[in-house]
Amino acid sequence: MLEQQNPFHSADSSHANQIILVTGPTKSGKSEWAEQLALRQERETAAQKSVIYVATAQENPSDREWQARLDLHRQRRPTSWKTLSVEIELASVFLSATENDCLLIDSLGTWLANVVEQDDEIWQQNLKNFLQNLRNVKSNVILVSEETGWGVVPAYPIGRTFRDRLGHLTRCVGAIADTVYLVTGGHVLNLSQLGCPLDQQLS
Numbered sequence: 001m002l003e004q005q006n007p008f009h010s011a012d013s014s015h016a017n018q019i020i021l022v023t024g025p026t027k028s029g030k031s032e033w034a035e036q037l038a039l040r041q042e043r044e045t046a047a048q049k050s051v052i053y054v055a056t057a058q059e060n061p062s063d064r065e066w067q068a069r070l071d072l073h074r075q076r077r078p079t080s081w082k083t084l085s086v087e088i089e090l091a092s093v094f095l096s097a098t099e100n101d102c103l104l105i106d107s108l109g110t111w112l113a114n115v116v117e118q119d120d121e122i123w124q125q126n127l128k129n130f131l132q133n134l135r136n137v138k139s140n141v142i143l144v145s146e147e148t149g150w151g152v153v154p155a156y157p158i159g160r161t162f163r164d165r166l167g168h169l170t171r172c173v174g175a176i177a178d179t180v181y182l183v184t185g186g187h188v189l190n191l192s193q194l195g196c197p198l199d200q201q202l203s
Contacts, residue, residue, distance in 0.1 A: 016099065017138055021173050023145045024183035031106055033183050034144045035076060041102040041140060042080065049102035049140060051081045056111035058087050073106070087114045091130040097139035108173070109146035109166055116162045123165065131172055143177075145170045175199070 020037060024030035041049040055073070060066050077083065081104075086093055090111050097103055105111075115126065134141065149167045154160045174180045175198075180191040 018140045018179070019134065019137070019173075019177045020140075020142045021145060021170070021177040021180045022142065022183060023147055023170055023174075023180070025147050025150065028183045029186070029188075030144055030146075030181075030183040031073065032076070033181060033188055034104055034106060034142045037142050038081075038102055038104045039078070042078070050100055051078075051102045051104060052097070053077055053081050053083045054090070054093055054103055054105040055083060055085050056087060056090065056105065056107060056114065058110075058114060087111070091126065091133045094133035094137040094139075094141070097137055097141075099138050101139035103137075103139055103141045105141065105143045107144040107146060108169055109148065112162060112166050112169060116158060116165065127169065127172070131176065134173070135176055143173055145173065171198075 020034075022030045022034045022037070038051045038053075042051050055070075057066075057070055059070070074083075084093065088111075090105070093103065093105075115123070118126065146166065147170075148163050154163060174191075178192070182189045182191050
């Protein structure tokens with residue numbers, strides 16, 4: 001069963017760290033699942049990790065509903081976890097991570113929202129740096145990403161830009177990740193077991 005598996009065990013012995021992507025729609029439980037995976041790293045694995053929660057959301061005290069969402073996430077975190085607020089320079093987080101760390105990044109969508117107004121040239125360079133640093137990271141990494149492309153096409157340009165960039169970003173991270181989970185309908189699906197990478201399917 002899914003809960004009995006160790007998502008951080010890899011048959012590929014060429015690298016010790018593991019990268020996990022957790023994706024899903026709004027209120028699907030993807031953050032909770034990512035937190036459970038991080039707890040396993042801290043408590044259950046042979047090489048216990050120090051969990052660093054990387055929060056990408058910007059504080060907005062004037063928006064009570066938004067602040068309530070952030071507070072709910074804070075209340076779920078164990079006091080043993082370190083929290084980093086990284087709104088823009090997310091790629092740099094990978095450079096300082098060590099083999100003893102487990103990074104939990106929540107989420108790629110809120111990070112993208114912070115930089116979505118960048119022109120395409122700057123965004124493409126930032127994306128390149130992000131993916132390069134992710135490939136070279138020494139720690140375990142759990143990334144949470146939202147699925148926003150399953151609904152209607154946004155009626156305004158910035159909304160379409162956000163949707164398209166997030167879809168591409170999630171796909172690129174999924175191609176790097178050792179394990180990809182989809183959380184939807186109250187269930188966790190291991191896409192790495194149920195499917196195959198798109199490039200492999202097309203070859």
